Amino acid sequence: MSSTIGTTPARQGLGGRLAAVARIVELGSGRIDPKTLTEAGQLLLRAGDRLKLSSEHTVVALAGGTGSGKSSLFNAVSGLELSPTGVRRPTTARTHACVWGLDGAGPLLDWLQIQWRHRFARASALDKGESGLHGLILLDLPDHDSIRALTDHEADRLIQVADLVVWVLDPQKYADASTHRRYVTELAGHDAVTVFVLNQADRLSPEELSECVADLGDLLRREGVESPVIVPTSATTGRGVGDLRAVLADTVARRRAAIQRLEADLERLVGRLTEAMPPEEVPPGAVSVDDARRIGLTDALCDAVGVPAVGEAMENVYGVRSAEWVGWPYARWAARLRPDPLASLRLNDLKDEIRGLTGGSVSAQPAEVDNAVQALSDGLTAGMHESWREAVRDAARSRSAQLPQVLSEELTEVAPRLDRVPASWRLLRVWQYLLVVLFVAGVAWVGTALLYGVFEVGEIPGGLEAFGDAASLPWVGLMMLSVLGLGLLTAxxxxxxxxxGAAAERERLEREMRRRVTAVAESMVIEPVERELARCNEFYAALRAVRG
Structure with missing residues (x-):
């Protein structure tokens, strides 16, 4: 025997690593190769089934091609003629099992799908001196190069689930390409749960046997088997059978083969996951959407729906319309005699136009909205793996078709009522007209005083003598000038x-519109993105956990 099975310490946390694989399967759908996900799912099923079954038994599969002497070696190890031998192809059509210690092995044999008539138990009398093999389930698999598809499939299935695989090779075909390509290369990294037997050693001289063992070792190392265990045997003469039994007894005694096989399968899966998803770190800031990017998205969406334009239009219109209510009436009346410069503003239609800024024009700007969302996802995913970058981009745009319409509806609710007249405007207008009435009264007083007190055109009507006194003219003129000044000052x-007030109203309006845009962006863009970022981080955390 060129070496013995390595005693690599058991890796801790197999349960945790398998749980991490389950998370990878759950989170990796659509992100990594479906074939790799399928393999991970199968590993989880296999591990779950095997760990629930007898831990006191170790399943060892003898695998090999036709003519390798596999069945003869099976009989030699078991000490009984249990498996048929010969030159007929294929010799082994069904898997045979020899069990050392049948108690508790039934469910495991059922899981392995070993037919009842092909199960054999070593009687206690025959087991005398072989207590080291207690707990061994030795399988003689169908030839892996069988011409029967059914048996070939059965060999493949059991090679995948056996705790320890013993490859039985013969001196003529130990370098057979099909065996190495289909099985050995795939099981690279399974050193602790793989043994290679060079059978029919009696056909070689000692020098030839040494050369074959050395050549086979070199070949296996080139294929990724770092420390191959090679046991030369001869089922005919019994040479090396004791060494093989010792290897099997050591494996059975440690009760670690099942765990080691799962760990080896897990390491192979890790290699494929690493190849599919390199272990790059998630870029800083990709855990969630930071405040700067939230503000940037809100700014871009506000520009896309014209929030600044709405605020500016509202402020300008309030300023123009206020002249109708709080301006000095005489100035307004005088302005009517001149061409109206405000006619070009189409004030009657302005409300509809401004509402249009938060209505129809939003849906007319989907490109700007899409650009804002695209900028957010691009900033978050710089340096990410392409599959996750695409996933975050899709999450950001998952509701982009509805986004313009929702923004339109939200902002329409707070669009300014341009026909609204504040109560203060009405009070000021009443005050202005009160001053107009006082001024008109003053004019009437002056006229009466001039007619009856200065020019004495006749007798002043009874009760109006005070208004006809010329001495009151200076005081009335002063009052009229005061009324005019007060009116102008009030205007x-x-x-x-x-x-x-219009500026303050504009700020309030823009603040409210921005608040609504922020809320829409949060629910329709940021939340889906953060869910995908959380999924990405959980995936990478699971990937790190499964790597151990």
């Missing part, structure tokens, strides 16, 4: 107050 002050 200017009111105008300034309205302008300041």
């Amino acid at each position: 200017v002050a009111s105008r300034n107050i309205v302008v300041l």
Whole structure:
């Protein structure tokens, strides 16, 4: 025997690593190769089934091609003629099992799908001196190069689930390409649960046997088997059978083969996952959407729906319309005698136009909305694996078709009512007309005083003597000038107050519209993106956990 099975310490946390594989299968759908996911799912099923079954038994499969002497070796190890031998092809059509210690092995043999008539138990009398093999389930598999598809499939299935695989090779075909390509290469990394037997050693001289063992070792190492265990045997003469039994007894005694096989399968899966999804770190900032990108998305969406334009239009219109209510009436009446410069503003239609900014024009700007969403996803996924970058991009755009319409509906609800007249405007208008009435009264007083007190055109009507006194003219003129000044001062002050109020209203409007845009962006863009980012991070965490 060129070497013995390695005693690599058991890797801790197999259950945790398998749980991580389950998370990878759950999270990796659509992100990694379906074939790799299928393999991971099959490993989980196999591990779950095997770990529930007898841990006191070790399943050892003798695998090999036709003519390798596999069945003869099976009989030699078991000490009984249990499996048919000969030159007929294929010799072994069904798997035979020899069990050392049948108690508790039934469910495991059922799981292995070994037919009842092909199960054999070593009687206690025959087991005398072989207590080291207690717990061994030795399988003689159908020839893997069988011309019968059924038996070939059965060999493949049992090679995948056996705790330890013993490859039985013969000196003439030990380098057979089909065996190495289909099985040995695939089982690279399974050193602890793979043994190679060079059978029919009696056909070689000692020098030839040494050369064959060395050549086979070199070949296996080139194929990824770092420390191959090679046992030369002869089923005919019994040479090396004791060494093979010792290897099997050591494996059975440690009760670790089942776990080691699952760990080896897990390592192979890790290699494929690493190849499919390199172990790059998730870029900083990709755990969630940071505040800067949230603000950037809101800014871009506000620009896309014209929030600044709506606010500016509202402020301008309020300023123009306020002149109708708080301006000095005489100035307004005088302006009517001149061409109206505001006619070009089409004030009657302005409300509809501004509402259009938060309505129809939003749906007319899907490209700008899409660009804003695209910029967010591109910034978050820089350096990510392509599959996750595409997944985050799809999540960001998952509701992009509805986004413009939703923005339109939200902003239409807060679009300014341009025909609304604040109560303060009405009060100021009443005050202005009160001043107009006082001024008109003053004019009437002056006229009466001139007619009856200065020009004495006749007798002043009874009860109006005070209005006809010429001495009152200076005081009435002073009152009229005061009324005019107060009216002008009120108009200017009111105008300034309205302008300041319009600016404040614009800020309030833009703040409310921005709040609504932020809420829509949060629910329709950021939340789907953060769910995908969380999925990505959970996937990488599971990948790190399964790597151990």
